[in-house]
Amino acid sequence: MSATQSTTASAATAPDPARWKGWIPVIGLEVHCQLRTRTKLFCGCEYRFGAEPNTRTCAVCTAQPGALPVLNREALAYAIRAGLALGADIAPWSKFDRKNYFYCDLPKGYQISQFDRPFCTGGGITLESGHRIRLTRIHLEEDAGKAIHDRGAHTLVDLNRAGVPLIESVTEADVRSPEEAHEYLERLKEILLHAGVSDCDMEKGSLRVDVNVSIHRPGEGWRKRVELKNLNSFRNVAAAIEHEIARQIAIYESNDPSQQVVQETRLYDAQAGVTRSMRGKEEAHDYRYFPEPDLLPVQIDAAFLAEQREKLGESPTALRERYQRELGLSAYDAGVLTASPAVSRWFEECAKLCGSPKDAANWIQNEILRGLSNEQRPAAAIAELRVTPAGLAQLIGLVQKGTLNVPGGRQVLRAMLETGKDAAVLVRELGLEQVSDTGALEQWCREALVGKDKVIADVKAGKEKAIGALVGPVMKASKGAANPQVVTEILLRLVRELP
Amino acid sequence: MSNPDPSAERELVHKTAALARLSIGAAEEARLGAQFARILGAFHSLSELNVEGVPETTGGPRPASAAFGRLRADEPRASLERAAALVNAPQQDGEFYVVPKTVGGPS
Numbered sequence A: 001m002s003a004t005q006s007t008t009a010s011a012a013t014a015p016d017p018a019r020w021k022g023w024i025p026v027i028g029l030e031v032h033c034q035l036r037t038r039t040k041l042f043c044g045c046e047y048r049f050g051a052e053p054n055t056r057t058c059a060v061c062t063a064q065p066g067a068l069p070v071l072n073r074e075a076l077a078y079a080i081r082a083g084l085a086l087g088a089d090i091a092p093w094s095k096f097d098r099k100n101y102f103y104c105d106l107p108k109g110y111q112i113s114q115f116d117r118p119f120c121t122g123g124g125i126t127l128e129s130g131h132r133i134r135l136t137r138i139h140l141e142e143d144a145g146k147a148i149h150d151r152g153a154h155t156l157v158d159l160n161r162a163g164v165p166l167i168e169s170v171t172e173a174d175v176r177s178p179e180e181a182h183e184y185l186e187r188l189k190e191i192l193l194h195a196g197v198s199d200c201d202m203e204k205g206s207l208r209v210d211v212n213v214s215i216h217r218p219g220e221g222w223r224k225r226v227e228l229k230n231l232n233s234f235r236n237v238a239a240a241i242e243h244e245i246a247r248q249i250a251i252y253e254s255n256d257p258s259q260q261v262v263q264e265t266r267l268y269d270a271q272a273g274v275t276r277s278m279r280g281k282e283e284a285h286d287y288r289y290f291p292e293p294d295l296l297p298v299q300i301d302a303a304f305l306a307e308q309r310e311k312l313g314e315s316p317t318a319l320r321e322r323y324q325r326e327l328g329l330s331a332y333d334a335g336v337l338t339a340s341p342a343v344s345r346w347f348e349e350c351a352k353l354c355g356s357p358k359d360a361a362n363w364i365q366n367e368i369l370r371g372l373s374n375e376q377r378p379a380a381a382i383a384e385l386r387v388t389p390a391g392l393a394q395l396i397g398l399v400q401k402g403t404l405n406v407p408g409g410r411q412v413l414r415a416m417l418e419t420g421k422d423a424a425v426l427v428r429e430l431g432l433e434q435v436s437d438t439g440a441l442e443q444w445c446r447e448a449l450v451g452k453d454k455v456i457a458d459v460k461a462g463k464e465k466a467i468g469a470l471v472g473p474v475m476k477a478s479k480g481a482a483n484p485q486v487v488t489e490i491l492l493r494l495v496r497e498l499p
Numbered sequence B: 001m002s003n004p005d006p007s008a009e010r011e012l013v014h015k016t017a018a019l020a021r022l023s024i025g026a027a028e029e030a031r032l033g034a035q036f037a038r039i040l041g042a043f044h045s046l047s048e049l050n051v052e053g054v055p056e057t058t059g060g061p062r063p064a065s066a067a068f069g070r071l072r073a074d075e076p077r078a079s080l081e082r083a084a085a086l087v088n089a090p091q092q093d094g095e096f097y098v099v100p101k102t103v104g105g106p107s
Helices: A073-085 A178-195 A234-254 A302-312 A316-327 A331-337 A341-354 A357-372 A378-383 A389-401 A406-419 A423-429 A438-449 A453-460 A464-477 A484-497 B006-019 B026-048 B082-086
Strands: A024-034 A097-100 A110-113 A124-126 A132-142 A146-148 A155-158 A165-171 A207-216 A226-231 A264-269 A274-277 B097-099
Touching: A024 A178, A024 A234, A073 A132, A073 A165, A073 A178, A073 A302, A110 A132, A124 A178, A178 A207, A178 A234, A178 A316, A207 A234, A226 A234, A234 A264, A234 A274, A316 A331, A316 A357, A331 A341, A331 A357, A341 A357, A341 A378, A341 A389, A357 A378, A357 A389, A357 A406, A389 A406, A389 A423, A406 A423, A438 A464, A438 A484, A453 A464, A453 A484, A464 A484, B006 B026
Parallel strands: A226 A264
Antiparallel strands: A024 A165, A024 A207, A097 A110, A124 A132, A132 A165, A146 A155, A155 B097, A207 A226, A264 A274
């Protein structure tokens, strides 16, 4: 495939060639994603991140002689669902292969993976610009264990992770900039989260990204390809690509024969913002793939496929469109509320109960999500809040009825988040019930007008907005419980009544 | 049946040793080369079989329905006690398998 064939969007959306001194980057992404099954791919060990080392293993995942793998139906279901969500073609039958390599985290000496008959081929993600990043394939494979190198003179091996199901999705080299890589990964994560197949948590290593970067001059062939690893956030993926493009350009333009871009794997050092060669010299991979003799091929029949389609639910794109079309939300609001399925479920329940999607959207974005923005995992955190969608709906109802003003509502919500108590209870406890009793309000308003001759004169001259300066003091006198609209009306009436 | 080209044998041994992260001396290379040749020769004898009309199990056209594997429900089964899992390891520290320092990742 040539670079010109790989671009499917109009030239208008392509990055500016001047950005990289006329060089064109060619970027492909490989994303490993742990599936959220209870047990491993080929045995019944229950995986849990952070479990005590080597307590989640058995004869199969530690490769004891004679142990045989049996495929986990749920892992297959999730892999197929991921394929469907990404618009891939699902193979009517598929098979596993052995990928042979020697490393201490791989007890069998081979990884059970897929070579020439993956479960899914094709599919892709269309970016905001209209440019489509095509997927080559998605296959199912087992994870390796974990090798720990930084504790003393030896390497320590924990096999808890060995055999955990992964899907590896591989793109064509359609990505044209660090920003496109970042957007693709955001979209991919969102799609996999909504499909319910993975928690996509980079912190826990359940989503891992490798990047291939090369560059070329227009009309010329691609130069040497460099693989980047050790990318632990989407921001680092973009930063590493940016750095790697610049590094390759600098080498090619230096005309210094002692400097060369070699086909190799480089690790990204996020602190220093540079990539470093992982090994001195890259040896050619030779995984000697062959069909896994311990597992028969797998048939994906129509009933299984239909079951997975049914369980897939709405895609984030469909959800966003529906929120705009049916609930009247802006594109921005719809985007924020569909970034994770936990948030969109929370929103939908609250919107239904309070009867106003727009109010629910505002309160969730401004008060709930903002409060969670410091959390490591805001999407997961929403489910653990002490406020339920029904609780927020009740609070919104109180504001809608005028029992509570908006600042008072915020105060109540903060207390709800801390105590888990009902909104109505807290309104009473905090004495925030909005005062619309004109007798009490009128007294505070009269006091606020004392000595404010300039404001009074302005209002009398037709500048009614000037009265706003006096609403604050009344609100303060009422400890925030006054209804600001009623206060404004009383103040204006009192000014008009003045001689 | 031995490989007629000893340099090809040595190359094969050398490459396999590199993939297995083994360091092989010249004497061993020659000895293993001869053994490789005999082993591969035995496999070559399979090509004498007439397999015309025998359906492929994998890789070729769609397998017969009887050739598909069974699936397992996603239900946990007890894992090994850690001590039992580690018992046959040449070296372990009660928590981890302990192996020679191997930084750099798989090939």
